[in-house]
Amino acid sequence: MSKIKVGIVGATGYTALEVARLLTAHPQAELVAATSRADDGRSLAEIHPSLAGRCDVPIEVLDPESIAKKCDVVMCCLPHGASAETVHALVQHDVRVIDFSADFRLSSLDVYEKWYDVKHPWPERVGKTVYGMPEFFAKQIATADVVANPGCYPTSAILPLAPLVQAGLIDTDDIIIDSKSGVSGAGRSAKVATLYCETNESISAYAVGSHRHGPEINDLVGRISGKPVQTLFTPHLTPMDRGILSTIYVRRGQHSADEMMQCWRDQYASSAFVNPVDHLPATKHVAGTNFVQMTARDCGDRAVLVCAIDNLAKGASGAAIQNMNVMFGLPEVTGLR
Amino acid sequence: MSKIKVGIVGATGYTALEVARLLTAHPQAELVAATSRADDGRSLAEIHPSLAGRCDVPIEVLDPESIAKKCDVVMCCLPHGASAETVHALVQHDVRVIDFSADFRLSSLDVYEKWYDVKHPWPERVGKTVYGMPEFFAKQIATADVVANPGCYPTSAILPLAPLVQAGLIDTDDIIIDSKSGVSGAGRSAKVATLYCETNESISAYAVGSHRHGPEINDLVGRISGKPVQTLFTPHLTPMDRGILSTIYVRRGQHSADEMMQCWRDQYASSAFVNPVDHLPATKHVAGTNFVQMTARDCGDRAVLVCAIDNLAKGASGAAIQNMNVMFGLPEVTGLR
Amino acid sequence: MSKIKVGIVGATGYTALEVARLLTAHPQAELVAATSRADDGRSLAEIHPSLAGRCDVPIEVLDPESIAKKCDVVMCCLPHGASAETVHALVQHDVRVIDFSADFRLSSLDVYEKWYDVKHPWPERVGKTVYGMPEFFAKQIATADVVANPGCYPTSAILPLAPLVQAGLIDTDDIIIDSKSGVSGAGRSAKVATLYCETNESISAYAVGSHRHGPEINDLVGRISGKPVQTLFTPHLTPMDRGILSTIYVRRGQHSADEMMQCWRDQYASSAFVNPVDHLPATKHVAGTNFVQMTARDCGDRAVLVCAIDNLAKGASGAAIQNMNVMFGLPEVTGLR
Amino acid sequence: MSKIKVGIVGATGYTALEVARLLTAHPQAELVAATSRADDGRSLAEIHPSLAGRCDVPIEVLDPESIAKKCDVVMCCLPHGASAETVHALVQHDVRVIDFSADFRLSSLDVYEKWYDVKHPWPERVGKTVYGMPEFFAKQIATADVVANPGCYPTSAILPLAPLVQAGLIDTDDIIIDSKSGVSGAGRSAKVATLYCETNESISAYAVGSHRHGPEINDLVGRISGKPVQTLFTPHLTPMDRGILSTIYVRRGQHSADEMMQCWRDQYASSAFVNPVDHLPATKHVAGTNFVQMTARDCGDRAVLVCAIDNLAKGASGAAIQNMNVMFGLPEVTGLR
CATH class of the missing domain: 3.30.360.10 (Dihydrodipicolinate Reductase; domain 2)
Structure with missing residues (x-):
C-alpha cells in the first residue's frame, strides 16, 4: 500500500509540530504539504528547528484545491470559525479532513454560536460530524469525510x-x-x-x-x-x-x-x-x-x-493520527508506539 | 527594646531555612541558636549556602535547657511526635515555642492519634493550644506559651x-x-x-x-x-x-x-x-x-x-514570624514586608 | 528624615516590578509615581497583580516636568535610545536619575553607536556618567545627577x-x-x-x-x-x-x-x-x-x-536601590536585606 | 527474522527506563528480561509507571547465566566497577553486551584507575573494547561482543x-x-x-x-x-x-x-x-x-x-539502541525515528 499523503493547514503551532513529529515515525503516512500564511516561503524546519534534518516540507499559502490534490487527508489546525470555512472548501475538493478546531464538535448550532460567539460558516454540517474519539465512534470515523478532533x-x-x-x-x-x-x-x-x-x-x-x-x-x-x-x-x-x-x-x-x-x-x-x-x-x-x-x-x-x-498527543495530534489510522483502515496504534 | 532572641530546632529543612531568611530582614528579632542532629558542628550557612555571609549561627545538638536559656522563643521544626516531646521539654524550661508540627493543632486527641498513628507524648495539652492564625486568634496568641503553627x-x-x-x-x-x-x-x-x-x-x-x-x-x-x-x-x-x-x-x-x-x-x-x-x-x-x-x-x-x-511563607515560616510578632507585642507585619 | 520620593518611568517590565517590590520593603523610600504609555489609567497593581494590596500607585503618561516635581529620584526603565532622551529631559527639570538602559554606560560614543546602532540623543553626556557599581564608584555616585545602572x-x-x-x-x-x-x-x-x-x-x-x-x-x-x-x-x-x-x-x-x-x-x-x-x-x-x-x-x-x-536584583533593580541609597547618604544595605 | 531479545541489567534508573521505552517502539527488538536487586518481584511498570500497559517484564535478581540464555544482547546499566564484573560474567556465558558504565571506555588502565579510584575487575579488556560511537567505529561495533556505550x-x-x-x-x-x-x-x-x-x-x-x-x-x-x-x-x-x-x-x-x-x-x-x-x-x-x-x-x-x-537518548540509551542495530545488522535508524 502506498503511504497516506498528509497535509497540515496552519503549520505554525504546537499541534502542527506534533503532527509533523509523529508523522516522521509513521510507517504508513508521510507529510507532503504544509500551509501557513505567516511563514510562506520558509520550510517547516525553519519554523520548528526540532524538525531539522527530519522534515523539509516547504510552507505554502493555503490553496484548498491545490492541497486537496496533493493529499489524502488534511489536518486542519486553524482557529475556530476560520477552520470551518477552510474545512468546507477542502471537502468540496474531495479531500478528507481532520479538524482540530471546535467547529464541528458540538451537537447544537445554538450552543456553538453562544459559546464561540461567531456565526458558523457551515451550519448545515453542525451536529452531523463524527467526534474523533475512536474509543466510541470508530465505525463512523472509518468512513467520515470530516472528523472533529476532540478538545x-x-x-x-x-x-x-x-x-x-x-x-x-x-x-x-x-x-x-x-x-x-x-x-x-x-x-x-x-x-x-x-x-x-x-x-x-x-x-x-x-x-x-x-x-x-x-x-x-x-x-x-x-x-x-x-x-x-x-x-x-x-x-x-x-x-x-x-x-x-x-x-x-x-x-x-x-x-x-x-x-x-x-x-x-x-x-x-x-x-x-x-x-x-x-x-x-x-x-x-x-x-x-x-x-x-x-x-x-x-x-x-x-x-x-x-x-x-x-x-498534545492523545489530547490533540496523537488522537488525530489515531483517527487517520482508523479512516484509512490501519491498526489504530500504527506510528503511535 | 532589645531584639527577640530566636532559636530554631530542626534546622535542616526548608521551613527552617525560610525562618532564618526572614529573620535576616527582621528589625526586632535575631537568630541566636539552631539545632540539628545530623549537622552538628557545621554552621547554618554550610547547610544552606544561600545564607552565606548573612547568617553564621553554628549548628548544635539539641539541649532543651541550654537553648531555652539563650532564647526568648523557639521555632520547633521537627516532625510530628518528636516535636511534641521537644515542645514539652522546652516549655518546662520556660521558653515560648512556635511548633511547626501538627502535634497541637487538632482539638481532639482521638482524631490526632487516629490520623497520625502515634501515641501523643503530651496528651493533656492537646485541644488547649492556640492555633497560630492571628486573623482569628490574635488575643490568645499574644499570651501563649505554645503556638501551634498552621499547616x-x-x-x-x-x-x-x-x-x-x-x-x-x-x-x-x-x-x-x-x-x-x-x-x-x-x-x-x-x-x-x-x-x-x-x-x-x-x-x-x-x-x-x-x-x-x-x-x-x-x-x-x-x-x-x-x-x-x-x-x-x-x-x-x-x-x-x-x-x-x-x-x-x-x-x-x-x-x-x-x-x-x-x-x-x-x-x-x-x-x-x-x-x-x-x-x-x-x-x-x-x-x-x-x-x-x-x-x-x-x-x-x-x-x-x-x-x-x-x-513556605504564610503557609509556614512567614506565619510563624507573624505569630512571634503577636506574641511579643510587635506589629504583625514587622519584618514581613 | 522624610522618605526619598521615587518615580518609575516605564513601569510595565520586570525590572520596574522589582523596583516596586523592593521599595515596599524600604524603610526610607517610597514609590510615588509610575509611568507607562501603554497602561495609562490603570494602577501598578493591575499590571503586576503581585503588588495587590501593597502598592496602588496610579499609572500616568510620562510628563518629565510633572514627575520631576513629585520625585527626588527617577528610575528610568526605558529601552536604549528612548531612555537617553527621557533622562535628558528629567535632568533638565532637576531630578536625579538612575538609568537602567545602556545609554550612559560606555566610555565611547563611537562604541555605543556602533553596537546599539542608533544616534545617541545626548552625546555630550556619554563618557561622563558614573557607572552605578558602588563597589568601585561610590564616591561619584554619591553626588551624581545621573547614574548608569550596570547591565x-x-x-x-x-x-x-x-x-x-x-x-x-x-x-x-x-x-x-x-x-x-x-x-x-x-x-x-x-x-x-x-x-x-x-x-x-x-x-x-x-x-x-x-x-x-x-x-x-x-x-x-x-x-x-x-x-x-x-x-x-x-x-x-x-x-x-x-x-x-x-x-x-x-x-x-x-x-x-x-x-x-x-x-x-x-x-x-x-x-x-x-x-x-x-x-x-x-x-x-x-x-x-x-x-x-x-x-x-x-x-x-x-x-x-x-x-x-x-x-533582576544585583543585576538590575537591587543595584539601583543600592545606588539610590548611596546617592542619598543612606547605608548601602538599607531595604536590601 | 525473529526479533532481537534484549535484557536490561540494573533496571531502576533513567537510562534503563529509556531503553525500555525505546524498545516498545522498536520493530525488530523486544525486551525480554530486566534485573534489579532492589526491586525483585515487582514488574518494570511498577518501578516506572510510564510503562504501564506497554511493558510488563518482571524484575528478577541478576543471574548472568540465566539472563544470557534468554537474551541476544544485554544492556548493562550498572555503576562503574560493578559493571565490569557483570559484563565479564555475561560474556563468559556468550551473550553480547552493551555497557553503559565507563569501565571499558578509556584506552588506558592507569588513567581509568586514577580517575575512577577503583581496581579494575577485568583489566585485560581495557583498551580492547570498541567505543560505541557508530559515526566512527561502526565496523568494529558490528562484530563486537562488548560495546562501551559513550558518556x-x-x-x-x-x-x-x-x-x-x-x-x-x-x-x-x-x-x-x-x-x-x-x-x-x-x-x-x-x-x-x-x-x-x-x-x-x-x-x-x-x-x-x-x-x-x-x-x-x-x-x-x-x-x-x-x-x-x-x-x-x-x-x-x-x-x-x-x-x-x-x-x-x-x-x-x-x-x-x-x-x-x-x-x-x-x-x-x-x-x-x-x-x-x-x-x-x-x-x-x-x-x-x-x-x-x-x-x-x-x-x-x-x-x-x-x-x-x-x-538520555544519543547521550545514553538511544546510542545503545543505535549500537544494537549495528551489532545485529539492522539499519542504524531502526526504532529511533
Missing part, C-alpha cells in the same frame, strides 16, 4: 466519565472537573500571559465557569451515555510544557470505586491506549504518548477520579 | 472558608477542596519521589482521601465558625518550588460570589495580609510573601473560591 | 574580573566568559521566543560574538583596572525565572586560585554584598537577593571563576 | 571536535568545553542534591576540573583524530529533565567557522543522526530524539562551537 480537556473528562454515566454508577447532576493543563495548550502565539516568566513557578485557575470545553464535555458524555449530564469544569494553567490531569469529583451513591475500575476495564478492554491503573497517575507517566491513565478512589459518599493524558 | 494546605482553605461558613453563605456539608502545592511542601529529605526528574514536568494527585490536613481543615473551620463542616480534600504535587493554590467548590444556595467577597472584605478589613482580589490569583502573585489572595466566582448553583498563598 | 551580565563578570586584572593575577587577552541567564533578562514583551513552551526544558546560546554586554564588560574592567582587556562573551538562555551564572576561563600564569580568592577578600572586605565563597555557587543561593557569590578554582594553566547573581 | 558529555564534545582536530582546523591544546546538562544525568538515586527544590530555578557548575568525562573526551578525540588533545571541561547542572548543550571555545588560526561547518557536513554526510545546522541549537530541538545538532561561529581568533544532544 484536550474534554478527552481527559469524557473517557473516564462516559462509561460510568452510561452504567449508572454515578449521579449525572453533580460532577466537578478540576483540570490542570500544561502551557502548550495555550498555543504558540506571542502573548504576555504565556511568557515563560509569567507562567513558570505558578499555577492559576482561568476561565472559571466560562471555558468552552465545558459544554463540549456535557454534550459528548451525554451523547455517548444517552443521559444528559451537568458538569462544573475549571481549567488551571500549570508550569509544564505538556500534560493534562483531570481530578473529577462524582457522587457514587451505593457504588464503589472498584466497580468504576471494573466498568472501565470492561469498556476499554480492547482499547489500545486507555489504561485503568491502580496507582495515582501523573502527567509524566503519559508524557509524549497517546496513552491515557485513569484511576478511581472512594472518598466518603463521593469518588475521586483521576485521569492523565498528554494534551 | 500549609489548611491555611489556604480555612482563610476563605471560615468566614463564609460563619456567615451562613455556603452549605457546610458539600465542600470540595482541590489543592495544588509546590514541591517544597514535601520537605528536604532524600526521597526518589521528590527528585527533580520525578516531579518536574508533571502534576499528580496524592493521598486522595487520606491526607492529614483534611481533618485539620474541618476542625478549624468548625472551631472558628461554630459550625461543624465536612470537606473533601485532595492535594496535588505541582512542578514549582513554592506556592499553594486551593480551588474550592461550595454550594451557594441563594447567595452570590459578590456576597462572599463582601464577607471577606469585612472579615479581613484590618488584616495586614489577607487580600480579597477581583482577579483570579496565581501562586506567583504571592510567591515569597506572607500575603493571601482570594476570590469567588458564581458557577451555577455553586461558587468557586480560589485562594493562593506561599506554602 | 546584568556585566555585573557578573566585572565584579570577579576587575580586581584580578588590576592585581595582575590573570592575562588580559585570554578571557572567556560563558554566562547563563534566567529568562526574565529577556524582558516582558510578547515574543514567541520567550514563550514558556519555547524556553522551558531547554538551554541555548544566543547572540554568539555579538551581544552588547561584551563591550560593556571590556570597557568597565579596563576602566576599573587601568588595563585594556579583551574578552569573549557568550550568553545562554536558561530555563529559570531569575539568576545569572558566569563561568569565566582565565590564564593564571604563576598565580593560583587561592591568590585570586585572597585578592577578592581584600577588595570586597567592606562590601555589603560581594561574597567570595569556598563552595561552587548556584544561582539559587542568591535568588531574590542583592548578594554576589564567587569562587575560583585552578584547572591546569587556567583558573575557572564562577560568579552567581540575581539578574 | 553523555563526551558524545556532545567528541562529535564536533574529532573531525575538526583530524582536519587540522583547530589548535589541539586550547580547547574549553563548557557543558550544561539536564538533571537526569545525575541518576535516579535518592540524594538531597538532586531534589526538585535544590536544582529547580538554579544553575551551577560542579566537579570543576575533576569530572571523569574530561579524560574520556581527550582519549577519544585523540584516538579518532590521531592527535593528542588537551581540553578543559566544566559541567553544569541545568534545571531541565533532559538535554546537554556544550559550548566549545577553540582557537581557529587561519581557519573559519564556515570551513568547520563544511568539515562536519563532509564527515557526517552519511550519518543518520548528526546534523550541522545554521541556527544556534537548543536542547529542546533534540529532546527525546537521537539527533545531534551542531553549529560553529567565528569570534575573533576563536570559534565557538555549540552542540546539542539529548543526554
Whole structure:
C-alpha cells in the first residue's frame, strides 16, 4: 500500500509540530504539504528547528484545491470559525479532513454560536460530524469525510466519565472537573500571559465557569451515555510544557470505586491506549504518548477520579493520527508506539 | 527594646531555612541558636549556602535547657511526635515555642492519634493550644506559651472558608477542596519521589482521601465558625518550588460570589495580609510573601473560591514570624514586608 | 528624615516590578509615581497583580516636568535610545536619575553607536556618567545627577574580573566568559521566543560574538583596572525565572586560585554584598537577593571563576536601590536585606 | 527474522527506563528480561509507571547465566566497577553486551584507575573494547561482543571536535568545553542534591576540573583524530529533565567557522543522526530524539562551537539502541525515528 499523503493547514503551532513529529515515525503516512500564511516561503524546519534534518516540507499559502490534490487527508489546525470555512472548501475538493478546531464538535448550532460567539460558516454540517474519539465512534470515523478532533480537556473528562454515566454508577447532576493543563495548550502565539516568566513557578485557575470545553464535555458524555449530564469544569494553567490531569469529583451513591475500575476495564478492554491503573497517575507517566491513565478512589459518599493524558498527543495530534489510522483502515496504534 | 532572641530546632529543612531568611530582614528579632542532629558542628550557612555571609549561627545538638536559656522563643521544626516531646521539654524550661508540627493543632486527641498513628507524648495539652492564625486568634496568641503553627494546605482553605461558613453563605456539608502545592511542601529529605526528574514536568494527585490536613481543615473551620463542616480534600504535587493554590467548590444556595467577597472584605478589613482580589490569583502573585489572595466566582448553583498563598511563607515560616510578632507585642507585619 | 520620593518611568517590565517590590520593603523610600504609555489609567497593581494590596500607585503618561516635581529620584526603565532622551529631559527639570538602559554606560560614543546602532540623543553626556557599581564608584555616585545602572551580565563578570586584572593575577587577552541567564533578562514583551513552551526544558546560546554586554564588560574592567582587556562573551538562555551564572576561563600564569580568592577578600572586605565563597555557587543561593557569590578554582594553566547573581536584583533593580541609597547618604544595605 | 531479545541489567534508573521505552517502539527488538536487586518481584511498570500497559517484564535478581540464555544482547546499566564484573560474567556465558558504565571506555588502565579510584575487575579488556560511537567505529561495533556505550558529555564534545582536530582546523591544546546538562544525568538515586527544590530555578557548575568525562573526551578525540588533545571541561547542572548543550571555545588560526561547518557536513554526510545546522541549537530541538545538532561561529581568533544532544537518548540509551542495530545488522535508524 502506498503511504497516506498528509497535509497540515496552519503549520505554525504546537499541534502542527506534533503532527509533523509523529508523522516522521509513521510507517504508513508521510507529510507532503504544509500551509501557513505567516511563514510562506520558509520550510517547516525553519519554523520548528526540532524538525531539522527530519522534515523539509516547504510552507505554502493555503490553496484548498491545490492541497486537496496533493493529499489524502488534511489536518486542519486553524482557529475556530476560520477552520470551518477552510474545512468546507477542502471537502468540496474531495479531500478528507481532520479538524482540530471546535467547529464541528458540538451537537447544537445554538450552543456553538453562544459559546464561540461567531456565526458558523457551515451550519448545515453542525451536529452531523463524527467526534474523533475512536474509543466510541470508530465505525463512523472509518468512513467520515470530516472528523472533529476532540478538545484536550474534554478527552481527559469524557473517557473516564462516559462509561460510568452510561452504567449508572454515578449521579449525572453533580460532577466537578478540576483540570490542570500544561502551557502548550495555550498555543504558540506571542502573548504576555504565556511568557515563560509569567507562567513558570505558578499555577492559576482561568476561565472559571466560562471555558468552552465545558459544554463540549456535557454534550459528548451525554451523547455517548444517552443521559444528559451537568458538569462544573475549571481549567488551571500549570508550569509544564505538556500534560493534562483531570481530578473529577462524582457522587457514587451505593457504588464503589472498584466497580468504576471494573466498568472501565470492561469498556476499554480492547482499547489500545486507555489504561485503568491502580496507582495515582501523573502527567509524566503519559508524557509524549497517546496513552491515557485513569484511576478511581472512594472518598466518603463521593469518588475521586483521576485521569492523565498528554494534551498534545492523545489530547490533540496523537488522537488525530489515531483517527487517520482508523479512516484509512490501519491498526489504530500504527506510528503511535 | 532589645531584639527577640530566636532559636530554631530542626534546622535542616526548608521551613527552617525560610525562618532564618526572614529573620535576616527582621528589625526586632535575631537568630541566636539552631539545632540539628545530623549537622552538628557545621554552621547554618554550610547547610544552606544561600545564607552565606548573612547568617553564621553554628549548628548544635539539641539541649532543651541550654537553648531555652539563650532564647526568648523557639521555632520547633521537627516532625510530628518528636516535636511534641521537644515542645514539652522546652516549655518546662520556660521558653515560648512556635511548633511547626501538627502535634497541637487538632482539638481532639482521638482524631490526632487516629490520623497520625502515634501515641501523643503530651496528651493533656492537646485541644488547649492556640492555633497560630492571628486573623482569628490574635488575643490568645499574644499570651501563649505554645503556638501551634498552621499547616500549609489548611491555611489556604480555612482563610476563605471560615468566614463564609460563619456567615451562613455556603452549605457546610458539600465542600470540595482541590489543592495544588509546590514541591517544597514535601520537605528536604532524600526521597526518589521528590527528585527533580520525578516531579518536574508533571502534576499528580496524592493521598486522595487520606491526607492529614483534611481533618485539620474541618476542625478549624468548625472551631472558628461554630459550625461543624465536612470537606473533601485532595492535594496535588505541582512542578514549582513554592506556592499553594486551593480551588474550592461550595454550594451557594441563594447567595452570590459578590456576597462572599463582601464577607471577606469585612472579615479581613484590618488584616495586614489577607487580600480579597477581583482577579483570579496565581501562586506567583504571592510567591515569597506572607500575603493571601482570594476570590469567588458564581458557577451555577455553586461558587468557586480560589485562594493562593506561599506554602513556605504564610503557609509556614512567614506565619510563624507573624505569630512571634503577636506574641511579643510587635506589629504583625514587622519584618514581613 | 522624610522618605526619598521615587518615580518609575516605564513601569510595565520586570525590572520596574522589582523596583516596586523592593521599595515596599524600604524603610526610607517610597514609590510615588509610575509611568507607562501603554497602561495609562490603570494602577501598578493591575499590571503586576503581585503588588495587590501593597502598592496602588496610579499609572500616568510620562510628563518629565510633572514627575520631576513629585520625585527626588527617577528610575528610568526605558529601552536604549528612548531612555537617553527621557533622562535628558528629567535632568533638565532637576531630578536625579538612575538609568537602567545602556545609554550612559560606555566610555565611547563611537562604541555605543556602533553596537546599539542608533544616534545617541545626548552625546555630550556619554563618557561622563558614573557607572552605578558602588563597589568601585561610590564616591561619584554619591553626588551624581545621573547614574548608569550596570547591565546584568556585566555585573557578573566585572565584579570577579576587575580586581584580578588590576592585581595582575590573570592575562588580559585570554578571557572567556560563558554566562547563563534566567529568562526574565529577556524582558516582558510578547515574543514567541520567550514563550514558556519555547524556553522551558531547554538551554541555548544566543547572540554568539555579538551581544552588547561584551563591550560593556571590556570597557568597565579596563576602566576599573587601568588595563585594556579583551574578552569573549557568550550568553545562554536558561530555563529559570531569575539568576545569572558566569563561568569565566582565565590564564593564571604563576598565580593560583587561592591568590585570586585572597585578592577578592581584600577588595570586597567592606562590601555589603560581594561574597567570595569556598563552595561552587548556584544561582539559587542568591535568588531574590542583592548578594554576589564567587569562587575560583585552578584547572591546569587556567583558573575557572564562577560568579552567581540575581539578574533582576544585583543585576538590575537591587543595584539601583543600592545606588539610590548611596546617592542619598543612606547605608548601602538599607531595604536590601 | 525473529526479533532481537534484549535484557536490561540494573533496571531502576533513567537510562534503563529509556531503553525500555525505546524498545516498545522498536520493530525488530523486544525486551525480554530486566534485573534489579532492589526491586525483585515487582514488574518494570511498577518501578516506572510510564510503562504501564506497554511493558510488563518482571524484575528478577541478576543471574548472568540465566539472563544470557534468554537474551541476544544485554544492556548493562550498572555503576562503574560493578559493571565490569557483570559484563565479564555475561560474556563468559556468550551473550553480547552493551555497557553503559565507563569501565571499558578509556584506552588506558592507569588513567581509568586514577580517575575512577577503583581496581579494575577485568583489566585485560581495557583498551580492547570498541567505543560505541557508530559515526566512527561502526565496523568494529558490528562484530563486537562488548560495546562501551559513550558518556553523555563526551558524545556532545567528541562529535564536533574529532573531525575538526583530524582536519587540522583547530589548535589541539586550547580547547574549553563548557557543558550544561539536564538533571537526569545525575541518576535516579535518592540524594538531597538532586531534589526538585535544590536544582529547580538554579544553575551551577560542579566537579570543576575533576569530572571523569574530561579524560574520556581527550582519549577519544585523540584516538579518532590521531592527535593528542588537551581540553578543559566544566559541567553544569541545568534545571531541565533532559538535554546537554556544550559550548566549545577553540582557537581557529587561519581557519573559519564556515570551513568547520563544511568539515562536519563532509564527515557526517552519511550519518543518520548528526546534523550541522545554521541556527544556534537548543536542547529542546533534540529532546527525546537521537539527533545531534551542531553549529560553529567565528569570534575573533576563536570559534565557538555549540552542540546539542539529548543526554538520555544519543547521550545514553538511544546510542545503545543505535549500537544494537549495528551489532545485529539492522539499519542504524531502526526504532529511533
